[in-house]
Amino acid sequence: MKAIEVNNLSKLYPPNIRAVDDITFSIDLGEIFGLLGPNGAGKTTTLKAITTLGKPSSGTIKAFDIDIIESPQKARQMFGYVPQAVSADGDLTGYENLLIFAKLFYVNKNEREKRINNALKYMGLSDRSQDLVKHYSGGMMRRLEIAQALVNRPKVLFLDEPSIGLDPSSKRQVWEYIKKLNEEFGMTIVITTHDMLEADELCHRIAIMNSGKIAVIDTPHLLKKSIGGDIVSLSLQESGLKLSIPDELGLLIGNDDDRVLISTDNAEIAIPQIIRHFENNGSVVRSVTVNKLTLDDVFMKYARSSLQSQGTIKDNRSVRRSFARRGR
Amino acid sequence: MSRINEFYNFGYSALSIVEMEVRKIRHDSTELWTRGVQPALWLLLFGEVFNRVRDLSIPGYDYIQFLTPGVLAQSVLFIAIFYGITLVWERDVGLLTKLLSTPSPRSSIVVGKALAAGVRGVFQSLMVFTLAVFMGVNLRHNLLNVAGVFVVIILLAMCFSSFSMCLASMLKTREKMMGIGQMITMPLFFGSNAIYPITLMPPWLQSLSKLNPLTYVVDALRALLLTGDYSTIPEDIAFLSLITLVLVILASFSISRLLE
Numbered sequence: 001m002k003a004i005e006v007n008n009l010s011k012l013y014p015p016n017i018r019a020v021d022d023i024t025f026s027i028d029l030g031e032i033f034g035l036l037g038p039n040g041a042g043k044t045t046t047l048k049a050i051t052t053l054g055k056p057s058s059g060t061i062k063a064f065d066i067d068i069i070e071s072p073q074k075a076r077q078m079f080g081y082v083p084q085a086v087s088a089d090g091d092l093t094g095y096e097n098l099l100i101f102a103k104l105f106y107v108n109k110n111e112r113e114k115r116i117n118n119a120l121k122y123m124g125l126s127d128r129s130q131d132l133v134k135h136y137s138g139g140m141m142r143r144l145e146i147a148q149a150l151v152n153r154p155k156v157l158f159l160d161e162p163s164i165g166l167d168p169s170s171k172r173q174v175w176e177y178i179k180k181l182n183e184e185f186g187m188t189i190v191i192t193t194h195d196m197l198e199a200d201e202l203c204h205r206i207a208i209m210n211s212g213k214i215a216v217i218d219t220p221h222l223l224k225k226s227i228g229g230d231i232v233s234l235s236l237q238e239s240g241l242k243l244s245i246p247d248e249l250g251l252l253i254g255n256d257d258d259r260v261l262i263s264t265d266n267a268e269i270a271i272p273q274i275i276r277h278f279e280n281n282g283s284v285v286r287s288v289t290v291n292k293l294t295l296d297d298v299f300m301k302y303a304r305s306s307l308q309s310q311g312t313i314k315d316n317r318s319v320r321r322s323f324a325r326r327g328r
Numbered sequence: 329m330s331r332i333n334e335f336y337n338f339g340y341s342a343l344s345i346v347e348m349e350v351r352k353i354r355h356d357s358t359e360l361w362t363r364g365v366q367p368a369l370w371l372l373l374f375g376e377v378f379n380r381v382r383d384l385s386i387p388g389y390d391y392i393q394f395l396t397p398g399v400l401a402q403s404v405l406f407i408a409i410f411y412g413i414t415l416v417w418e419r420d421v422g423l424l425t426k427l428l429s430t431p432s433p434r435s436s437i438v439v440g441k442a443l444a445a446g447v448r449g450v451f452q453s454l455m456v457f458t459l460a461v462f463m464g465v466n467l468r469h470n471l472l473n474v475a476g477v478f479v480v481i482i483l484l485a486m487c488f489s490s491f492s493m494c495l496a497s498m499l500k501t502r503e504k505m506m507g508i509g510q511m512i513t514m515p516l517f518f519g520s521n522a523i524y525p526i527t528l529m530p531p532w533l534q535s536l537s538k539l540n541p542l543t544y545v546v547d548a549l550r551a552l553l554l555t556g557d558y559s560t561i562p563e564d565i566a567f568l569s570l571i572t573l574v575l576v577i578l579a580s581f582s583i584s585r586l587l588e
Contacts, residue, residue, distance in 0.1 A: 051429055053587055073431050081429035085422030091352040100351075103344040104430040106337060132355060 001065055002026040003156055003188040004050060009059035011045050019045040020056070021212035027156075027190060032182050034199040035192040036295075037209035038303045043192040044084070044160060046209070050190075051081050051158055063156065077106070080154030084161045086141045090134030094125055094144050097133060098151050105152040112151070119150035123177070139170030146177050149187070157181065159191045163198055175201055196295035206295075208302040215302035223298045230267035231291040232274060234260045237284035249274050267292055338439075341432035345440025350447060360448065364455040367403040371396065371459060374523075384524055389554055396465050397549035398522030400456045401542060404449040404481055408488035409513050411445050412496030413505045419586045428584060435580035438493060442576060445489035446482035453481050467553045476552045476561075483568045484545045490575040497582035521546050541571050 004027040011020040020042040027033045035043045048054035050061055052072035061068045068075035088097050098116045107115065120126045123143040133141060142162065149157050162178065163171040179202065181187045193199055199206050200220050207217040216223065232250070235258050243260060245252055250264030264270040267290045275285050353360060375392045378384055385394040418424040427437055457474070460467055492509070499505055517523075519533060520542040526534055537543050548564040551557055 048587070053425060053429060053584070073433065076429060077431040079429065081426065083422040083425045083429075085420075085425075087422035087426040089348070089352075089423055090421075091355060092348065093355075096348075096351050100344055100348045101426070101430065103347075104341055104427070104432045106340070106431060 001029065002062075003029045003031075003064065004190070005060075005062040006046075006050065007060045007062075009046065009049060009061065010057050011042075011049060011054070012057040018212045020049070022059070023209075023212075023214050025207055025214055025217055027188065028205075030182070030186050030188055031204040032178070032189045032191065032202050034203035034206035035190065035209060036194070036196075036199055036206055036299060037215075038194070040211075041209040041303070042212040043209055047158055047160055047190070047192055051079055052076055053081075078155040080149045080152055080157040082145045082149070082157070082159045082162065084164060086138065086145070088133045088136075088141050088144050090132065092133060093130050094120065094133055094136070094147075095129040097144060098148055101148055102151045107152055115151045115153075119147040122150060123147040137170075139166055139173065142166060142170070142174050143177065146174070146181065149181060150185075153185065154187070156188045156190060159189065161193055162191055163193075163195065171198075178202060196299055200295045208299060210303050216298075220295055220298075224293045224295065225265065227293065227298055227301050229263050229265040230270075230293050232262045232264055232267050232271060233289045233291065234262070234274070234278070235286045235288075236260060236278065237286055243278075243283075245274065245277060249277060338433060338436045341430075341436035342440035342443060344432075345427075345437055346443045346447065349441070349444035353448075360451050363403065363407060363448075363452060364459070366406070367399045367452070367456050368459055370399045370402070371456075371463060371465075375399070384528075386525055386550075386555075392463070392465055393467070393554060394525075394550075395523060396456065396460050396467065397553050398520075398546050400453060400477075400481070401484060401520075401545045401549060402517055402522050403456070404452050404484050405488055405516065405542060406513060407448050407452065408445050408485045409492050409516075410505070410509050411441070411489035412492035412494075412499075413502050413509075415441070415493055415496045415583075415586065416500065416502050416505060419500075425587060428587065433580075434583055435576065438490060438576055438579045438583060439486075441493065442486035442489045442572075442579075443482070445485040449481040449485035450478050453477055468556060473552045477549060480545055480548045480552070480565070480568070483565070483572055484541070487541055487568060487572040487575060490572065490579040493579040494575060494582055497579070497585045500586060516540060516542050541568055544568050 006026065007024050008022050009020055009024070010018065010022050013019055023042075023046065035046060037043050045054065049056040050063075050068070052068055052075055056069070063075050063078060066074055088094075089100075092100070095116065098119065099112070102112050102116065117126075120129050123146060125140065125143060125147065128136065128140065133144065136144065159178070163174050166174060175198065178189060178191075182189050191198075191202065203220060205217065205219050206223065208215045216226075218226070229250070231253075243252065243255055245262065250262045250270055252260070253263050254261030262270075262274060264274075271288060271290070275288070278285055371392065375395045378395070379391045381391065385391045415424065418427070428434065457467075457469070492505075495508060496505060499508060519537050520540050521537065522542060526537055526543070529537060544564040544567050548561050548568075551561055551564075
């Protein structure tokens with residue numbers, strides 16, 4: 001059984017914009033799944049359809065074999081959702097936020113108080129629990145929202161851009177908590193993000209969306225490998241030599257006047273071996289630089305077409321501006 | 329069994345929403361107090377001046393007695409008709425998304441919010457009662473009558489706040505809500521028996537005012553607070569409840585449109 005199964009999902013907005021265009025994918029039990037893509041790729045629309053907050057135009061969605069379009073209430077009982085905007089209620093205290101949403105989630109009354117206090121403690125919010133949330137920092141608000149997940153214990157937790165607008169240390173902290181939710185409670189977690197570092201850090205598998213379709217879906221490691229590995233670039237004492245390297249060290253992809261480029265799966269391990277190889281053959285290595293592949297590169301590859309279309313928006317704007325000038 | 333469960337859950341969710349609103353009021357109640365200014369002005373300025381006009385009231389009561397239930401109804405109408413703005417604001421900050429992503433039925437959230445408007449209405453009634461006592465306005469203040477007033481006021485607040493929530497899900501912005509709200513409160517107010525008896529109206533306005541829920545509210549309030557003639561109250565309450573039910577159902581279906 002899969003946690004979430006999406007089949008042929010489409011969402012049309014009138015007149016004929018296909019925000020999501022016939023996508024099919026599934027999310028495994030207990031994994032952290034990332035939905036990536038440029039702005040307007042259809043991530044949020046997909047997430048809304050799965051969380052029953054927006055009706056799809058066609059297609060089916062199942063959560064734990066339950067059709068969520070037929071029984072949205074049953075589905076919502078299994079889901080936790082943390083929207084992109086910070087959604088804790090600023091006019092209530094931290095404790096009250098957890099209490100009310102636990103009630104709306106029908107958390108068992110005998111368990112409720114204990115879970116709320118534990119969650120507050122776990123998230124380091126105990127001493128501020130009686131303060132109004134509007135006096136919290138951004139990171140504390142996010143932590144409060146994750147505390148909500150600890151109280152409600154949904155089977156699947158959806159986070160829409162969980163670390164947007166947070167400072168680097170709060171961001172790290174939120175990542176740690178997300179990982180813990182996944183590891184300690186076996187919670188299936190689905191996140192959307194633009195932040196490739198976040199996706200790489202957290203996700204077991206990611207799907208990159210582009211103009212309403214899923215461009216690619218795989219583990220971060222295999223995705224990086226699929227577009228070629230890390231690039232090691234060496235400068236040697238004498239240039240213009242005819243070089244060769246054994247296959248297990250990597251692939252020689254460039255050898256011009258002063259730089260030798262080698263593509264390899266894992267630069268850290270390969271570099272000492274490559275240097276040894278050259279020195280054994282009598283060449284002196286002067287310097288080494290490494291260009292490690294990141295998910296950014298993967299993202300750029302699969303999201304490219306829509307980045308190009310952003311150019312047309314700019315063109316439109318300049319055309320419009322020139323029209324406005326002429327009108328004056 | 330599961331039916332009973334559903335009913336229980338529905339009530340539980342609605343009351344949790346009320347609790348949420350009440351807790352917010354408890355943290356900051358300035359809004360409630362400032363709401364008392366408007367009815368005070370109506371009674372102290374408008375009421376005192378028009379008290380000199382004999383024909384405006386109903387026989388046996390002076391104008392300020394006649395006006396008090398009308399002003400009470402009007403001030404609660406104002407609270408309720410702009411209730412949708414809060415909803416739009418909650419949508420903007422992401423709170424509504426979170427509310428609607430809970431397993432609580434949407435209708436229970438709408439009912440809870442409408443009831444919360446009712447709670448504000450009850451507080452408003454208490455302020456108007458106090459004001460009336462200080463101004464020496466003679467009203468029938470026994471406990472049953474006051475309880476009856478609360479029931480009518482809660483229905484009034486539920487009726488127009490769910491109407492406002494329907495509007496919010498169509499208009500979707502605060503600016504439009506302000507505009508439309510202003511546009512409809514005036515005809516609702518002046519097209520009712522709140523500040524003058526229906527018999528003084530031209531015939532076309534008389535027939536329109538009979539479709540206006542506010543007329544039924546004021547009628548019931550006057551019966552409870554002034555005349556003690558309860559014969560029309562069942563009709564008033566039935567009409568109000570019916571309209572409220574329809575509006576709550578409409579709002580429950582339309583509320584999720586706010587997210588699109």
